[in-house]
Amino acid sequence: MSNPGVTEAVDRLSLSKFDLLIDVRSPGEFAEDHIPGAVNLPVLDNDERAQVGTIYVQQSRFLARRIGAALVARNVARHLDTVLSDKPSTFHPMIYCWRGGQRSNSMAIILAQVGWRVSVLKGGYKTYRRATQGRLYESALPFRFVLLDGGTGSGKTAILRRAGMLGAQVIDLEGIARHRGSLFGAVAEPQPSQKWFESLLLDQLDRFDPAKPVLLEAESNKVGNRSLPPSLWQAMQAARRIELVVPLEARAEYLVRAYPDIIADRPRLERILAQLEVYPGRKRLAAWRELAEAGDFRELVQQVVELHYDPAYTHSRKRDERPRLATLNLPSLDEAAIDLAARQIAEQLSTL
Secondary structure (H helix, E strand, O other), X not given: OOOOEEEOOOOHHHHOOOOEEEEXXXXXXXXXXXXXXXXXXXXXXXXXXXXXXXXXXXXXXXXXXXXXXXXXXXXXXXXXHOOOOOOOOOOOEEEEOOOOOHHHHHHHHHHHHHOOOOEEEOOHHHHHHHHHHHHHHHOOOOOOEEEEEEOOOOOHHHHHHHHHHOOOEEEOHHHHHOEOOOOOOEXXXXXXXXXXXXXXXXXXHOOOOOOOOEEEEOOOOEEOOEEOOHHHHHHHHOOEEEEEXXXXXXXXXXXXXXXXXXXXXXXXXXXXXXXXXXXOOHHHHHHHHHHHHHOOHHHHHHHHHHHHHHHXXXXXXXXXXXXXXXXXXXXXXXXXXXXXXXXXXXHHHHOO
């Protein structure tokens, strides 16, 4: 029976050679960030990790290690009886913990004794995180980005996703960040941590061909509470853009149709309007509340876009010196118009 091997590579190609990436950290650590595609098989859960840490600090290192060893053994046994019970003799997993120390090696030794060819990530999760930061914070991304631009409610996300279905390389920043942009903000589920946002972003980029352009929305440097990493933001500053021009009425109709969950949730809609109080003024805000009370959501959304978001968009575009690749004038945002726009964009990208 072999001893566990050691690997330092965390690039997508190297990691794809393993049958399974096993993150043995606690569920809390895993939720904050992990290698995309890894499964969480903790050797200590959140409470157990806290318990062992407290014993280590308040009593003794020896006692903490003895109690920890018993907990680890029980947890690894459970994983062997469940998730790992159907793995063949040729099973080749890679295991990592926080620093590539006791937790990962504890499981690796047991799995190696079973007869599996096991590898441990040297330096653990911290090795992966350093590599991620290096690529997103310190190096230039090897892609040509094209920005999809347009006023609030121009259907950018729908067109972007449709272009992706047609074969274009697209990054859906709002989807990754779980945030629907300035007007309606957060979706029902919470945003990912900043680290997990960056991991998801880099995982998506690693699936792309650097020889082909990548389309993404012309966001600000933040999507909700998640910040775009410097390498991406700098690349976006020099990117060419495709601008969508859609009549105000069509945009208002689209927003009402696209976000029925928020329209139907009066307390949530009220919170959104309240966040705009400083800009529109109390009288205008009161008028918007009256429209909401009357159920005239199309007029409400049209006024919010026209009086709050469009002026800010117009102001920012006056200072935008990024080259315009094309302008698409869309009379409406029905399914046919969205599909046609996506096809035109995908075709144009294929020629770059």
